[in-house]
Amino acid sequence: MRQARAGGAPARPSHRRAIVHVLSPDEQETRRWGLDEGDEIVPGRHALQRLGGGHRYEAYLAFDDHLHALVVAKLVRPHLAEDEHTLEGLRAEWAMLSRLDHPAILRGFGAVLDGTRPHLVLEHLEGPRLSSLIRRHGPLPPEQLIPLALQLCSALQYMAAEGVVHLDVKPANTIMSGPPRLIDLSVAMTHADAAGLDHSVGTDTYMAPEQCLPHDLGPVGAAADVWGLGATLYRAATGKRPFSKGDPDSPETAVRWPQLVLEADPEPLPPAVAEPVMACLDREPQRRPLAGELTDAFEPVLRSQARPRLSGLKPRWR
Ligand SMILES: Nc1ncnc2c1ncn2[C@@H]1O[C@H](COP(=O)(O)OP(=O)(O)O)[C@@H](O)[C@H]1O
Ligand SMILES: [Mg+2]
Secondary structure: OOEEEOOOOOOOOOOOOOOOOOOOHHHHHHOOOOOOOOOEEEOOEEEEEEEEEOOOEEEEEEEEOOOOEEEEEEEEOHHHOOOHHHHHHHHHHHHHHHHOOOOOEOOEEEEEOOOOOOEEEEEOOOOOEHHHHHHHHOOOOHHHHHHHHHHHHHHHHHHHHOOEEOOOOOHHHEEOOOOOEEOOOOOOEEHHHHHOOOOOOOOHHHOOHHHHOHHHHOOOOHHHHHHHHHHHHHHHHHOOOOOOOOOOOOOOHHHHOHHHOOOOOOOOOOHHHHHHHHHHOOOOHHHOOOHHHHHHHHHHHHHOOOOOOOOOOOOOOO
């Protein structure tokens, strides 16, 4: 078993194909680690509680003896623990985590890149996913929406300056901790790699048109994340997706990705954010604002809101 720690030379992220065997709910049930509270993931790191899982990974709340802290272990599912393609994805995600260091982006503490239970060791974030919050309580009120927008703009501006695209900015990859944080760097890549993409990468409903068809509409770059931000904020502000769900099995690209041909409806958006959010959803990447320009658009909205009382603390940022 090899444990990688921050500071080691990370593997170079490569093009990762979005071809993942989609697990049925039954398969998701059987292809899981089934760890109970106290079970050892690796020596010195114990599972406490299962947090969730996707098609390739399962996330567990865990206790790390060396850090003496709660962490999240993002484990490769058992049937993929020796799958070279999945392990390459894990290495690439760890490389990205090692490269990025920002208050609004999830931090990684380490990785176990081979052995029985390959996994990433991640900072534990308290708070629901934005997607869960919207499902439970509906659209966010402006006093929650604008700070979220500013945090995500800050994360995207930093990533653009670092030469990295996230490619999966969406409510399920946003944790509403204080401050809100962008998670899941599983398909993030450098601008150079993104510009060379020849296949779609991301989550269908939140993908920029050039992410859907990089060959015809690319190159893919930082503007793709600005689209993801716009789609995320649209959902957060209205409770609705900006575009209807397409049919993932359709051979017709416009049926699979309605955003290729439809325009989002600005009507349900609160007037204070309608213009910047719609600008993010411009089909033409060059016409979308930069993350820094969006910050300039959202900041006056924040200033117009009632000031929070911080019991004697004078906020310095106003
Ligand atoms: N650091 C974390 N803190 C809290 N929950 C997390 C963390 N990382 C992941 N999760 C939970 O696990 C789920 C899957 O993690 P994610 O990195 O998005 O993996 P996937 O690539 O499978 O989408 C998330 O949607 C979230 O609910
Ligand atoms: Mg995810």
